[in-house]
Structures are given as C-alpha cells and as structure tokens.
Amino acid sequence: MLHLRLITPSDKTDSVVRLIEKTVGATHLVVMQGAARNPAGDVVMCDVAREAGDELLGELRELEIDKCGSIAIENIDLSLSERADKARDDAPGEGADAVLWEHLADATHEESTLSFTYIAFITLATMIAACGVVLDNAILIVGAMAVGPEFGPLAGLCTALVRRAPRLALRSAMALLVGFAFAMAVTVVFSYFMDSIELFSREQLDAERPNTAFVYAPDAFSFIVAVLAGIAGTLSLTSAKSGLLVGVAISVTTVPAAANAAVALSYGDTKQTWGSTEQLLLNLLGIILAGTLTLLAQKFFWAKQRERDAKKAQA
Incomplete structure (x- = not known):
C-alpha cells in the first residue's frame, strides 16, 4: 500500500476527493480543511493499493495538484486494516507487477x-x-x-x-x-x-x-x-x-x-x-x-x- 498526502487549493479539494473516491483500490480518505499553511489550502490524505497508484497519480497531475499544491507518497510497510485488504483485493493486477512511473x-x-x-x-x-x-x-x-x-x-x-x-x-x-x-x-x-x-x-x-x-x-x-x-x-x-x-x-x-x-x-x-x-x-x-x-x-x-x-x- 501507498500513503498519499496532498495539499490542495480549496477550490480543487472537491475534485480531488471525488477522484480518490472513484479510484478502485483507494481507502482511508481524510480531509482536513484549511490545515495547510505553505502553500495555503486543504490537506487530503488516503491510502491506495500500489497497483492503482500510477493511474491516480496521473489524474492528480492532470488536475495540476503538483503545481498548485503538493503530492507526497510514502510506502506503507504494515497496514492492519480490513479496508486496506479489501482495497488491495479490488485493485486490478498485482502490486508487485505495478510500475509507478513517477x-x-x-x-x-x-x-x-x-x-x-x-x-x-x-x-x-x-x-x-x-x-x-x-x-x-x-x-x-x-x-x-x-x-x-x-x-x-x-x-x-x-x-x-x-x-x-x-x-x-x-x-x-x-x-x-x-x-x-x-x-x-x-x-x-x-x-x-x-x-x-x-x-x-x-x-x-x-x-x-x-x-x-x-x-x-x-x-x-x-x-x-x-x-x-x-x-x-x-x-x-x-x-x-x-x-x-x-x-x-x-x-x-x-x-x-x-x-x-x-x-x-x-x-x-x-x-x-x-x-x-x-x-x-x-x-x-x-x-x-x-x-x-x-x-x-x-x-x-x-x-x-x-x-x-x-x-x-x-x-
């Protein structure tokens, strides 16, 4: 699993949230409005199966979150969560075969x-x-x-x-x-x-x-x-x-x-x-x-x- 931490301008937060919600393999969505100071905006966090990560990153870049905000990615070594297990099962393919091109x-x-x-x-x-x-x-x-x-x-x-x-x-x-x-x-x-x-x-x-x-x-x-x-x-x-x-x-x-x-x-x-x-x-x-x-x-x-x-x- 991957952990994503995003800083998004307030006017793009809804679009980012909808994108994550429709991504098969994404879970543990957290939105903290107005929490970011530099750059100013909202903080959005989620976990996503590795095999779904590359597509999600590509769509986030299409929203230009990397330009007007921030995209940070971390590998999760251990995740004890039935939702995380379900996200991995629902995501297409195998995580070991997925390539995160970014x-x-x-x-x-x-x-x-x-x-x-x-x-x-x-x-x-x-x-x-x-x-x-x-x-x-x-x-x-x-x-x-x-x-x-x-x-x-x-x-x-x-x-x-x-x-x-x-x-x-x-x-x-x-x-x-x-x-x-x-x-x-x-x-x-x-x-x-x-x-x-x-x-x-x-x-x-x-x-x-x-x-x-x-x-x-x-x-x-x-x-x-x-x-x-x-x-x-x-x-x-x-x-x-x-x-x-x-x-x-x-x-x-x-x-x-x-x-x-x-x-x-x-x-x-x-x-x-x-x-x-x-x-x-x-x-x-x-x-x-x-x-x-x-x-x-x-x-x-x-x-x-x-x-x-x-x-x-x-x-």
Whole structure:
C-alpha cells in the first residue's frame, strides 16, 4: 500500500476527493480543511493499493495538484486494516507487477545526477577494483562492484528512452561518460603512484590472473550476463525491491573492466586496454538494452492487464 498526502487549493479539494473516491483500490480518505499553511489550502490524505497508484497519480497531475499544491507518497510497510485488504483485493493486477512511473522517474533522476558523491563513489570503486585486478583478488573485485553507483544512470537512461525524456537521457549519459572518464583518469594516476612505491608492477599485470582475467577477455557470456543483470536490476527498481540491486551490481564487470583498462593504459598495454574497454562497453550496452526492453514489456503487459480488468468490470 501507498500513503498519499496532498495539499490542495480549496477550490480543487472537491475534485480531488471525488477522484480518490472513484479510484478502485483507494481507502482511508481524510480531509482536513484549511490545515495547510505553505502553500495555503486543504490537506487530503488516503491510502491506495500500489497497483492503482500510477493511474491516480496521473489524474492528480492532470488536475495540476503538483503545481498548485503538493503530492507526497510514502510506502506503507504494515497496514492492519480490513479496508486496506479489501482495497488491495479490488485493485486490478498485482502490486508487485505495478510500475509507478513517477516514482521511477524521480528515483532515477536523483541517482543519475552527476554529483560529487556519485563521482567519489565511482572513482573509489574503480581504484579498489584496480587493486583487485593487479593482485588477482576476487574479493576486492566483488567489493568494487558493490560500491560502484553506475546502475543509477543506466536505469535513468532506460527510463528516459521509454518515457521519451531527453533531459533525463542527457543527464544519465553525462553521468556515465563523465563518471567513468574521471574515475579512469584518476585510476591511471593512482596506478603510477602505486608503481612508484612498488606496490603495482608490470609483471603483476602480465602474469596469469585466473580470478580476474575475465575483465579484459570479453566473450558472449559477458553480454548475456549483462542482459540478465539489466533485467533483474530493472525489475528490482520497479517492484520496490531495491535490496536486490547489490546482487545485480556484483553480476556485471563495468567497474573492474574500467579499472583494468586504466591500469593497463598506465603501463602502455594496449591489448588489455582495448579488451577491458570492449568488456565495459558490452556490459553497458547489455544493461541498457535489457533495461529498456524490460520497461517496455512491463508497460505493455500492465496496459493489457488493465484492459482485461476493465472488461470484467463492465461485464
């Protein structure tokens, strides 16, 4: 269930209340007239089943409540109410399958912002991965994958393509390009420093590395795993199961590939540099393709589900 808290101008409150009352899956309606001060207006609250949330949000935005008032949404972890149970039963479809497009757009917009925090995390992750590839240490590689924040802008790019949002697409692409370019540049300098204090060496890079050699040897599995991870990551975002993103992060080799390319570049090893770059691009392409197709499939099947439910209601 979702909890909605709205601030509405007094002249629109009746329209909002009627909209909520006719929404299948909405319950626990509360209206507090004149309770809001900034902006001035009424406060309207209700609970709504997740599967009915996206349609209700769209209609509230058509009333321009987001412009003249406020729309706040919270997830309800526990609701002990027979009315809430009935609302979930009456709402069409399953809550786990519902996509809150406004929530997804807002979340990916925040995660794809080229901020100091984003740059810091992707740079630190790449430097950790650099230590992992030189030492052939799989634990460091997994740790770097978990730290890397690159799935945020990848999800933002997928969302932008489906929703045809050029600003979000540009923001996400910039975060990816600038983030990886900066992280790799810093890692090249880091590699020079580690070599100067004799912690990195060309011999370590050229030696057999059974645990980490995959980061510069792309093959069909590299793309297949990226596609599967892209599907899993997108589903975890749209179903509000963000905890699964850690598993997605350690399934792909974007950050380790970037790190190996940077270290190889510092030693002038063009073969490993190009191999790692190909691995990076294959992973990015696979995730973007899979994420976009997953969102399109969810949009299509959810629309079909709503059509079937509407026909049943009319029968």
